[in-house]
Amino acid sequence: MKLKTIAILTAIALGLTAISIWVGQLSYSWLPPQASVESKLVDNLFSFLVAAGTFIFLGVTGTIVYSILFHRAGRYDLSDGPPIEGNVTLEVVWTAIPFLLVLWIAVYSYQTYTEMSIRGPMEMAHMLHISEGIPPAYAEPIDESVEPTTNIEVEAKQWAWVFRYPEQNITSTELHLPVDLRTHLVLRSQEVIHGFYIPAFRVKQDIIPQQNIDFEFTPIRTGKYRLRDSQYSGTYFAAMQADVVVESIEDYQKWLAEAAKNSPSPAPNQAASEYAQRKEQSAKASWTTVVPASSPMVNYHP
Amino acid sequence: MTQIAAESSNTDPHIHEKPLSWRRYFSFSTDHKVIGIQYIVTAFFFFVVAGIFAMIMRGELITPETDLVDRTVYNALFTMHGTIMIFGWMFPVLVGFSNYLVPLMIGARDMAFPRLNAAAFWMVPVFGFLFILSFLVPGGPAQAGWWSYPPVSIQNPSEQWLNGELLWLLAIVLSGISSIMGAVNFVTTIVMMRCPGMSWFKMPAFVWTVLAAQIIQLFGLPALTAASIMLLCDLSFGTTFFDSAAGGDPVLFQHLFWFYSHPAVYVMILPVFGVFSEVFPVYSRKPLFGYRVVVVSSFIIVALSAVVWVHHMFASGTPGWMRILFMFSTMLISVPTGIKVFAWVATIWGGKLRLNTAMLFALGGLINFVFSGITGIMLSSVPVDIHVNNTYFVVGHFHYVIYGAIVFGLYAAIYHWFPKMTGRMYYESLGQLHFWLTFLGTTLNFVPMHPLGLMGMPRRVASYDPEFAFWNVVASIGAFLLGMSTIPFLLNIIASWINGKEAPDNPWRAIGLEWLVSSPPDVENFEEIPIVVSEPYGYGKQEPLTENMGG
Structure with missing residues (x-):
């Protein structure tokens, strides 16, 4: 009997483990393409959390559903169940195992975090001396110690993104990045908090007004992605998007050269054009809004 | 004291004082039972209002473009949906149940400060209507x-002195004062007014969780109330506490806000944990498994809740060491919470289950809560959070907690104690229909938000890229279904309150002081103050709960 119980429990645990691993693998498909070094690290961690979560969810709900199916009171059965008030062994086990699991998740997350070495604004001051002491665990394919090669200034305003390439003195409303090189951005905002978020890169950073915020990541896949404002910034918040183009270093250089030839012209801007339209036709009920910044003057726009 | 005492002493104790007229629900009553029902009904009104806002938003989001309402209107709707749900529905309805049940469960005749109690309640309609009236001021x-x-909240584009944000902040401050008054009352009542024999470990789990939740209100709410007053000064009186252009710090507001507003989630869910701990034993006919550990774990949650707030700010320019520290403290909360979940599962296991409406809602709520706990752990992990922070993944997680677990728990509580509160039985089949519609609606509405967030759809957007369209359509259908699911509920409650079968004192054969008195209880609750001799969940043990009362 005892042996039979152990065998059944083991079989259930193995079945659950198989399902959980499968769902964990499936979880990669729920995420956007992996377009940066960081995205691979995040997705591996997420996949692990999905697998562990699936195991727990199926384990707990399976037990509940079993009880619902097989521990029902008969229609005329007014008796009570067994007066079991607790079980110290069980309670210790279900305190200890979650605690250990949480420790494991925390350590794994911490490792992933250091490998990503996302730099927050306040960290930069510390980074100067800390980064020499602790070398980043993640060494390939990009060497962390190499100075970031792309320096770009990102300006966020209500409601437009403008990217400035200081070495070439070029401005653009489309963010162009060379593939496989670490990107270094300086994020700035004029009036309110915006959020710099590229889902395909799995990176996000709030931009606090009146601060220069350094931000780094490494694109590894050519293509066109979306940059979205992730911190609610007022009326036209949802329209504050831009395209991010990751291209080979040759294409990138070519684009820089082309853009340098153009003299600045006004870029299309969804917030500004919607606002202009709204002033013409006031059919829909609406309230006063902060007036959008006028279309940015840039060397390049799509 | 005591008009009420004088009244009841004139009455023959064997004739139950029939609860007079419906008019007392519109009066400044000091009876905790009347106040409890006042809270619950008022809160439900705001629940419906904010629910309608949600359905308009889901109507807008059924297509990628903005076509139903203007962007400013959409932004006002999501702001007021969240605000009214939390401050107009969630807190008041929970305080309502706590008000109704705590004195009955601890064998007291009323709350410690009945007039303070009534004053705290009457602030709810005041600030609630302030929220709604703000739709009428010039700037919306x-x-x-x-x-x-800030700074978005204090931009005040209408340039009117009387603007929506000002009214919003005033209402939040009023709500904070009302809740602090309530918290003082609850903590005093539970500490001082327990009947003879009711030691701490003879107290029902619900009372433990109310105490835990109200202690959070006492230490947390002052932070939010102060931050709201400071923000109001920035908005209207030219101070610059949070204005970075003038040397203030907008991130400071975020700290003050989340210092309260994360623990606030535990203020909401702890009493629902209490409801689960009451409901499962009754309908499984078994004692609450590991009662002492379950009730003590509430206080571990309280302690940890005070040191997790920064997990809302992982993307806010937070230093690395803070991210890691708060990641770990947040994950630790899953341990005491896990203890509770496993204890409920063990309570059900091997019992004699009866799946009536209250039990269905409790079971559904438990399953939803397990799901939301797992996504919560994902969110606490800094690298994952940096991706999904401020996306629909968070909205999905949050609504699974707040609707999937808390609202389900509240429905369980309404059905479970409805006969006690009204003296009438509800219609079981309508209740079951309500449960299944709600469960289906919840799943369809909130599951799709998780893939949307993982794909990178930010929250609070009025328009979105076409790649997100499919899951948004599913979520909108779920939201409309969820809206419809309240119709059988309202029908059931109204019809059975007026015309339902008369309820016996203890229709569920439950153990607890509230089930030893009549349905509904007399004005003074107990003819004679009970003397408690047993622990609260003696199912299967056939021992009396009190020395001097039957049952």
């Missing part, structure tokens, strides 16, 4: 989300 209502982060 607040449009900065329920977090109201």
